[in-house]
Amino acid sequence: MSKTIKMVLPINGKVLPLSDVNDYLFNKKIMGEGAAIEPIDGNVLSPIDGKIVLIYKTNHAVAVENEDGIKVLIHVGLDSAKLEGKGFALYVKVGDNVKAGDKILSFDRELLEKNASITTPVVITNSERVKNYDVDYSVKAAGKEFAQFSID
Template identity: 60%
Template sequence: MSKEIKLSLPIDGKIIPLTEVNDYLFNKKIMGEGIAVNPDGNFVYSPVDGEINLVYDAKHAIGIKTEEGLQILIHVGIDSVKLESRGFATYVKVGDKVSRGDKVLFFDKEFVEKKASPVTPIVITNPELIESLDVNYKASKAGDLLLNIKLK
């Protein structure tokens, strides 16, 4: 029997397919499988219960590993690494345990929009664990059901 994992939308905004993200690492799914969000909000919340296994020095991206081993990357913005953490603040560090809905990151959306794209990919970086992935394109508020993932 396969295990299911439900991911919540980590930020308010409009869901867009990864193929529409203006970055080949994401739109060609080199980074993994998932979706992206054109954000309306400034806060990012954990989409699952898990452990923080990555916080980029530039504070624009966070990795979370679930108990089942699924690795989730939340990458705020396209070309946002060049902002060198300006406009970003993290609330977590590697090794922290998080629960679904915990605040993990802040970004100044208006500042990011001036210098980069605020589009935020949310990808599973180990897609080989996934049997199927269903996207709820109607999700728009942080905490809404975003992905229903069946593991192999």
């Protein structure tokens, strides 16, 4: 029996297909199925209910795993690791439980835009488990449902 999982938009902004991302690992879906966001602000929400399972040491990327083992990575910006954490603030730590829509991270959008791309991929890193992935590209408000998919 398949189960439908819904994700909320983690950042206010324009939703783009991964094929529009100027990064090989994301646009070829090597990192997983998903979408990208052109942020209009710097607040990042959890896209799903789950547990924080990964925070990159430079604080630019966070992964959340739900109860079904689906892992969603939010990678704020491209080449943003070179900022070495400058301009990023965490509101969670590894092991914390979060609900979809909880604030998990914030970033200085202007600082990021001056030093890297602000395009933010949101990918399911174990997307081999995902079927019927569907994105609503018209959603622009953080916390609103923007994607859903099925798993067995």
